[in-house]
Amino acid sequence: MTSATEAFFEGLARRAHEPLLEKVSGCVRVDLDRGKSVDHWFVTIRRGDVTVEREGGEPSTVFYAPAPVFEKMAAGEMNAMAALLRGEAAASGDLELAVLLQRLLPGPPTSTGPRNLARSAAANPDNVKRGHPRVSAGYPTSHGLTVDPTAARAEER
Amino acid sequence: MSETSVNILDGNTFVVSDTSGDIEASPSEPTGMFSYDTRFLSTWVMTINGERLSPLSIDDLHYFQTRFFLVPGPGTVYSDNKLSVVRKRTVCEGFHEVLTVFNHGDEAVDLSIHLEVGSDFADLFEVKDALTKKGKYSATVEPERLILGYERQTYNRQTIISTSRDAKLDKQGITFKFRVEPDGRWETEIQVDADIRGLGGREVHIGHAWGSGRSRSMPEMVQDLEKWVGQAPRLECDWDPLKRTYRRSLIDLASLRFSPTIARSRALPSAGLPWFMTMFGRDSILTSLQTLAFTPELAATTLTVLGEWQGSRLDDFRDEEPGKIPHELRYGEMTAFEERPHSPYYGTADATPLFVILMDEYERWTGDTALVKRMEYEARAALNWIDEYADLMGNGYISYQRRNEDSGLENQCWKDSWDALSYRDGSMPGYPRATCELQGYAYDAKIRGARLAREFWNDPALASRLETEAAxxxxxxxxxxxxxxxxxxxxxxxxxxxxxxxxxxxxxxxxWSGIVEPAKASSLVRHLMGPRLFCGWGIRTLAEGEVRYNPIGYHVGTVWPFDNSFIAWGLRRYGFRDEAARVAAGVLDAAEFFNGRLPEAFAGYRREETMYPVQYPTACSPQAWSTGAPMLLIQVMLGLEPVGDHLVVEPVLPEGIGHMELLDIPGRWGHLDAFARGRVSVGQAGLRAQLGVTLPEISRR
Structure with a gap:
């Protein structure tokens, strides 16, 4: 089974363009500490165009967490900002990038959203997906916002 | 807060002490040195040869700097005092204190100064709710440094007190022993730093006061304040109290500026001292709206920063939904351990439509089309939130009901106290609740969103749809x-x-929102200016005669200056200019009683009953949207309105102001001046202490 961490980075890579990151450029190196070794993920953002690699150059931001801690974040079970304040994770460099990147992490899998959505979800299974973290970065199309199809696919993993 | 406390602040670091400069925190009083929602110093008590000191005077040099002039002893008897002490304190990432002891006698004296030091590392929420701590305390003495620590699992906070070499340090404090010659002086400096250690001792940068690096110097802060005041429009007026109020507001606004990490060197207004020195969706937006004619750069940062924290997922604990603008961001221990949802918390039903309103209004004043183009995605997401997530009842209205039943907010509109909403019989409604002003904001957001879509996003279809929905x-x-x-x-x-x-x-x-059909406006105005709502100083939150009306009830009878400033703007919008001027006059008269610093709220007693506005017992001060209120009222009295690339000026001044000028108003026009003459000629004899009281001898022109 793919880990939530891998699924998160793969989803990000498939997305190719992410509107939530359109205002920034830079490289975030995510260091995931496995005790004996450290996994690196390089997320490079150019005005919303995203590439994900396992190797890279000098990052503008470093986000550091023990691998099991990040796994929880990637699964929506831990909030990144609270973890930073608590000292379970750390960030250095350009923190604007870190703040924007954490917004792409999913919400808690148990969260249902506002009441009427929960009600209408029973009638319309499409709405259930909206509650799912993977679609969260894209907004519905009614206001000209695009839902990223690759994000939706990531959800079906 | 007791009246004797002194606040000095810089962004979200502030110090509250008694008038001697001492800090002796009690469980429920917010005295101490606070930084990032944590109390880093709860005890800071000075004695000289075992004696406490008493204040002769206090000198607020700048908002971030205070000087205490002290003498040893209980203070009532100064006779034969040969010693005096000056304590000069500057807040700037922690605080810096210069202690100077003067010997006025003709003999040398041997002295011992002791500073008792302690920290409870309380989260501001804990101070507010008097909760107990879960972690461990430590104290470490190093040469020239005393380090107080607090640790709970991976959470680590330190207060570092640095002194000069001649100090003797122990775990409870600092002692200086020295001799002062006749007519001599002795001086030392102490630095107190708040330190936040992250994982593995990494430094965690989570935000800072405006413009600061880690070491922002005093001269820079003085320079910055001078520049801030200098860049704002200049007010000339023959009613002096207004000039004082305006200057006070400008300086308070400077002190309330706050840069969350991601804002880099840009600043937005935090909400207010002492409880609310942080980013607030509603407060930051409304304050930015109030100050557009004066300091429009605040609005630009507010939009940018709130946009970067805009909700992106469903999170029931944080009441977060995609497109929703956050309510409040906190950095303290309870937030860190998710005992509170403020990382950030999204429980607000008004910030999201207000965000779109601010974006449009900001462009109208500044002509900064780049920003509204850059933030198209965020604005669309906000508009989308109104339709997709805010209509809880499926009836086409914004309503709110918290999903976080433990620590979420029950009321997610500006009147957020438990009893703010009631029927005529005094009973209170269930949830969801759709307050009326939320619908006004939603309407206005759609109208403004339509303008943005048509003029800047090249999306006439969206514009038409929003206009249809708004209608x-x-x-x-x-x-x-x-x-x-x-x-x-x-x-x-x-x-x-x-x-x-x-x-x-x-x-x-x-x-203000424009949702009122014109035929209905005059009866609203009759109510607003009638005796049940208008108390003489302003419009009450709840009308006299309602079952839950209480002139000192937080949202059920008090007068809120910010509320009144927006109502005055609304009165202008519907053409009720005299009424707008009357509201302005009442609130500005009240400001004079508070030395130009309007509190969050004051009591709704009838003006003729008390003759002065009675301050609400625990009101925050200074508070950003109260600080912004005089500015919006000035805008309203002058009738400033951007129309295309021009600034229209259509003044209606309250009686008692003969002339008013606002010079160098920044905007898409460059800088313009606005001049106003009163409809009533006011000679020197006609000038009066208060605007809102009619004096018969004033002659109409």
């Missing part, structure tokens, strides 16, 4: 919320769609 909302609202037998709009609709039928100040916000 439909207006029509439905004017039917569904109208209280026939009172001829005003209900405060809210409850979960069953029933009207919460009390008369409140919220109807004034509806005028």
């Amino acid at each position: 439909d909302l207006k029509r439905r609202f004017n039917e569904d919320f109208w209280v026939e037998d009172g001829e005003y709009f209900a405060l809210a609709l409850d979960g069953d769609g029933r009207k919460v039928d009390t008369l409140s100040s919220n109807i004034g916000h509806l005028l």
